Amino acid sequence: MKVLVPVKRVVDYNIKPRVAADGRGVETQGVKMSMNPFDEIALEEALRLREKGHASEVIAVTIGPQVAQDVLRTAMAMGADRAILISTDVDCEPRVVANLLKAVVEKEQPGLISMGKQAIDDDMNATGQMLAAKLGWPQGTFASQVDIADGHATVTREVDGGTETLALTLPAVITADLRLNEPRYASLPNIMKARKKPLETLEAASLGVDLTPHLTVVKVAEPPQRTAGIIVETVDELVQKLKTEAKVI
Amino acid sequence: MTALVLIEIENGKVRQASRSAIAAASRFGEVDALLLGNTGAEAAGTLAGVRKVLHVPTLTHALAEPAAALLATLAPSYSHILAASSSSGKNILPRLAGLLDVQPISDVVKIEDESTFIRPIYAGNALATVQSSDNVKILTIRSSSFDPVAESGGNASLEVLDAPADDGKSRFVKLEQSQSDRPELEVARVVISGGKGLKDASNFHNLLEPIADKLGAAIGASRAAVDSGFAPNEMQVGQTGKVVAPELYIATGLSGAIQHLAGMKDSRVIVAINIDPEAPIFKVADYGMVGDLFEILPALTKAL
Ligand SMILES: Cc1cc2nc3c(=O)[nH]c(=O)nc-3n(C[C@H](O)[C@H](O)[C@H](O)COP(=O)(O)OP(=O)(O)OC[C@H]3O[C@@H](n4cnc5c(N)ncnc54)[C@H](O)[C@@H]3O)c2cc1C
Ligand SMILES: Nc1ncnc2c1ncn2[C@@H]1O[C@H](COP(=O)(O)O)[C@@H](O)[C@H]1O
Numbered sequence: 001m002k003v004l005v006p007v008k009r010v011v012d013y014n015i016k017p018r019v020a021a022d023g024r025g026v027e028t029q030g031v032k033m034s035m036n037p038f039d040e041i042a043l044e045e046a047l048r049l050r051e052k053g054h055a056s057e058v059i060a061v062t063i064g065p066q067v068a069q070d071v072l073r074t075a076m077a078m079g080a081d082r083a084i085l086i087s088t089d090v091d092c093e094p095r096v097v098a099n100l101l102k103a104v105v106e107k108e109q110p111g112l113i114s115m116g117k118q119a120i121d122d123d124m125n126a127t128g129q130m131l132a133a134k135l136g137w138p139q140g141t142f143a144s145q146v147d148i149a150d151g152h153a154t155v156t157r158e159v160d161g162g163t164e165t166l167a168l169t170l171p172a173v174i175t176a177d178l179r180l181n182e183p184r185y186a187s188l189p190n191i192m193k194a195r196k197k198p199l200e201t202l203e204a205a206s207l208g209v210d211l212t213p214h215l216t217v218v219k220v221a222e223p224p225q226r227t228a229g230i231i232v233e234t235v236d237e238l239v240q241k242l243k244t245e246a247k248v249i
Numbered sequence: 250m251t252a253l254v255l256i257e258i259e260n261g262k263v264r265q266a267s268r269s270a271i272a273a274a275s276r277f278g279e280v281d282a283l284l285l286g287n288t289g290a291e292a293a294g295t296l297a298g299v300r301k302v303l304h305v306p307t308l309t310h311a312l313a314e315p316a317a318a319l320l321a322t323l324a325p326s327y328s329h330i331l332a333a334s335s336s337s338g339k340n341i342l343p344r345l346a347g348l349l350d351v352q353p354i355s356d357v358v359k360i361e362d363e364s365t366f367i368r369p370i371y372a373g374n375a376l377a378t379v380q381s382s383d384n385v386k387i388l389t390i391r392s393s394s395f396d397p398v399a400e401s402g403g404n405a406s407l408e409v410l411d412a413p414a415d416d417g418k419s420r421f422v423k424l425e426q427s428q429s430d431r432p433e434l435e436v437a438r439v440v441i442s443g444g445k446g447l448k449d450a451s452n453f454h455n456l457l458e459p460i461a462d463k464l465g466a467a468i469g470a471s472r473a474a475v476d477s478g479f480a481p482n483e484m485q486v487g488q489t490g491k492v493v494a495p496e497l498y499i500a501t502g503l504s505g506a507i508q509h510l511a512g513m514k515d516s517r518v519i520v521a522i523n524i525d526p527e528a529p530i531f532k533v534a535d536y537g538m539v540g541d542l543f544e545i546l547p548a549l550t551k552a553l
Contacts, residue, residue, distance in 0.1 A: 125343070134347050215352040226519075229535035235538075235545060
């Protein structure tokens, strides 16, 4: 089976985002961009499934502007066999991303979609669930373990009070949580090889999906900032402050 | 306008996070509650501010596929559909949104009006005000931002519904719940969290538990602590773990990465204990103490 891995290009997780002066978003000019960390994990899982013989081909796909190609090259350097750029300069909300991905799924017919549970820019945690709904496929969200056998995926999920295990009939959508695996680094030879792997570009507008958002951003603002308080020297002083000044104990 | 809130039951009670979602929903008009599974009908019926409880006793385990399918059939009667931003809410509501081709709005921290909401983005480093043009708004609610409705005082009517037909493509296998007598992280008045600096699991327990016992605190962890096996994943606080806003948050042996701050920076009072005076956690702490936690924590236990 083919495994489709949607990956998003986001502000690198090591960078503290700054709200842009015009209040429309955060500053991305000249800021380091990378593959969403959860998507690296989702890709790693797909690569391992291929290495175990459960998958025949791993296809990375991204929706974004031309520059988003760089995360596809990274994906192929990590080991994806080929990649698809759905090219658009429109900022696509998860609903639109899910509709575009559905069009790709209908074309590629994967047996599994392995994606991130959350993009660390919009923190929406929605696209995988929406895509699964639109396809009528079962979903295994926030996965910390995935086992494939006999046309089924057994997925262990991180839930509020512990872990839950589900058995899903393939095809299915899985969204990766942090503990699913530790993604590999791309080696230099593999980075070179990735340059020769096929990267197909499709115009988002050609896929018959309305790109108009249902959710518009009115304003982006800085959250209230905390300021550093005081340094206490002794445990007794700390306890004293908590009792009489902060009155929390 | 009428809102529907998907609620969750734990130990026979309605979870506080669900009661916060009901409080948020009451801003839109009358509120109905949807209860899945064979327990909790009594507790749901007494919730303050709920008009009607829709109960689906045969839908156990809250699997997303049948739950979203059922919600989609109920959606035409409601202007807003809400749930807590819990693992269950985030599993089910976006799937519902997918069925209805609606853009869901996750982690709402403030309601401006019936279609305008504020939510954190970029791990809480920015707050976005967003406006929805969808006919039905689908929201998950950050519980630390809305005071929960009372568990009692209400008198809702009860309507029992059948579960929708299920294609069986998703099957529940098992749930492994961690047992703890401590307060839930999201609800606790005091949280004490440990990071990589605790060095191993036994230190994590031996140093944090006595303080937690004395303060009636919940115990949290950084991701590095969870990854190193000091604590189970449900204790993780942060962008991708739990979001807490207790009266007092004590951070020990953790550096204060932005992903961790995302989960605790709205706490009322923050205490940081760290050996490195440059650790970023001190930038958000009301009270900082620079030093070795292996000396400070036992002394603190004694002094409390
Ligand atoms: C996509 C993504 C999501 C993430 N989500 C989260 C999340 O939700 N929550 C989260 O916490 N992290 C998250 N992280 C990880 C985060 O970036 C940090 O790596 C993590 O928070 C670091 O944990 P730590 O502070 O315990 O460890 P470290 O950064 O290693 O800090 C250990 C601290 O302990 C101190 N210390 C050591 N010894 C002592 C001693 N004897 N006495 C006192 N102090 C001592 C050190 O000075 C240091 O400051 C995420 C990362 C990514 C990429
Ligand atoms: N523009 C995009 N291109 C490719 N994949 C995406 C895009 N946006 C979201 N995704 C996928 O959907 C997941 C969840 O994103 P979100 O629902 O926005 O938090 C991400 O981890 C990606 O796997």
